[in-house]
Amino acid sequence: MTSGAPSQSRASEATAIAHPNIALAKYWGKTPHAGNYPAVPSLSVTLEGMTTTTRVCFAGSHEHDRVLLNGSEPGGDAYTRASTLLDRVRAATGETRHALVESTNDFPTASGLASSASGFAALALAAMSAAGPDTRIDEARISDLARRSSASAARSVFGGFVELVAGSLERADEHLSAKPVAPADHLDLRVLVCVTREGKKAVGSTDGMRRTAAASPYYRAWLDTAPRMFEALRAALLAKDLEQVGTLAEASALAMHASAIAAGVIYFEGATLAVLEAVRTLRANGLGVWATIDAGPHVKVLVHESESARAREALVCVPGVLRVLYTRPGAGARLA
Numbered sequence: 001m002t003s004g005a006p007s008q009s010r011a012s013e014a015t016a017i018a019h020p021n022i023a024l025a026k027y028w029g030k031t032p033h034a035g036n037y038p039a040v041p042s043l044s045v046t047l048e049g050m051t052t053t054t055r056v057c058f059a060g061s062h063e064h065d066r067v068l069l070n071g072s073e074p075g076g077d078a079y080t081r082a083s084t085l086l087d088r089v090r091a092a093t094g095e096t097r098h099a100l101v102e103s104t105n106d107f108p109t110a111s112g113l114a115s116s117a118s119g120f121a122a123l124a125l126a127a128m129s130a131a132g133p134d135t136r137i138d139e140a141r142i143s144d145l146a147r148r149s150s151a152s153a154a155r156s157v158f159g160g161f162v163e164l165v166a167g168s169l170e171r172a173d174e175h176l177s178a179k180p181v182a183p184a185d186h187l188d189l190r191v192l193v194c195v196t197r198e199g200k201k202a203v204g205s206t207d208g209m210r211r212t213a214a215a216s217p218y219y220r221a222w223l224d225t226a227p228r229m230f231e232a233l234r235a236a237l238l239a240k241d242l243e244q245v246g247t248l249a250e251a252s253a254l255a256m257h258a259s260a261i262a263a264g265v266i267y268f269e270g271a272t273l274a275v276l277e278a279v280r281t282l283r284a285n286g287l288g289v290w291a292t293i294d295a296g297p298h299v300k301v302l303v304h305e306s307e308s309a310r311a312r313e314a315l316v317c318v319p320g321v322l323r324v325l326y327t328r329p330g331a332g333a334r335l336a
């Protein structure tokens with residue numbers, strides 16, 4: 001990181017890297033107030049191997065915020081979400097200048113591979129570091145800032161296994177950040193990311209959640225079930241019981257998607273179902289594999305390190321699987 005004091009003469013810049021996380025106990029749905037608070041608790045694992053790198057430079061010469069995502073200007077919602085985060089950083093630090101943001105992902109963007117989680121975690125850390133170079137980086141503050149843009153991003157600030165509790169219904173302005181639950185080496189877990197499509201997903205997660213809450217006859221059931229699944233999964237994780245963690249993670253993903261599907265929000269594609277079927281067949285044949293799916297068609301397969309090569313060999317052959325990324329629990333966001 002190179003940075004100057006936030007005087008208006010010198011540019012102030014910082015670069016951060018962050019990784020996506022995969023929720024084992026899913027969050028889906030928000031509390032009614034503004035501020036992007038999750039309606040249910042979630043527990044995730046931050047993944048090594050897929051990386052977002054984000055540089056933020058505040059300078060007097062910028063007439064407005066400029067955002068470059070993988071080399072091109074995203075415009076629309078992606079631009080607004082980034083500049084809203086920068087507005088919050090300016091309000092918190094006294095920085096007054098506009099910024100140039102350059103962000104790159106070494107994996108597909110906005111396709112259900114949690115690029116918003118790594119993207120907003122890296123942006124929050126880089127922007128706070130650039131705007132307040134002399135202040136100690138407070139991870140809880142960075143996590144709260146990232147959460148306001150994308151709730152799952154709050155979790156990518158930390159490495160290993162991470163939880164984010166639900167927002168309270170009484171307080172509309174609370175500080176809510178994720179918290180580490182266990183370090184990356186707590187379980188010999190591997191996550192095989194079965195990529196089934198390169199393009200962007202059709203329905204963003206915020207829109208998908210809004211439609212689920214408005215129209216799903218099963219949304220209430222999801223809100224009742226998710227906290228219990230979260231508690232059980234947390235306990236299984238602390239007991240290092242991978243079989244139970246995997247079983248509950250698959251159940252959480254299926255319950256989340258069942259509530260969304262009932263509102264017509266369908267992220268599954270043919271290849272998604274083909275991988276799900278392959279996972280169930282492998283399991284019936286004695287392999288410890290479990291599937292989880294986020295707001296996109298890809299399937300992430302959880303497996304113990306010792307069985308990961310066999311699982312990968314089988315998954316690359318499933319029709320519709322373009323490639324399988326081999327990932328493991330990893331570190332949280334940090335300055336480059």
Ligand code: PMV
Binds near residue numbers: 023042117150152205
């Ligand atoms: O990060 P958001 O607020 O766009 O939503 C993420 C939703 C899921 O990935 C499907 C679940 C989760 O807990 O990460």
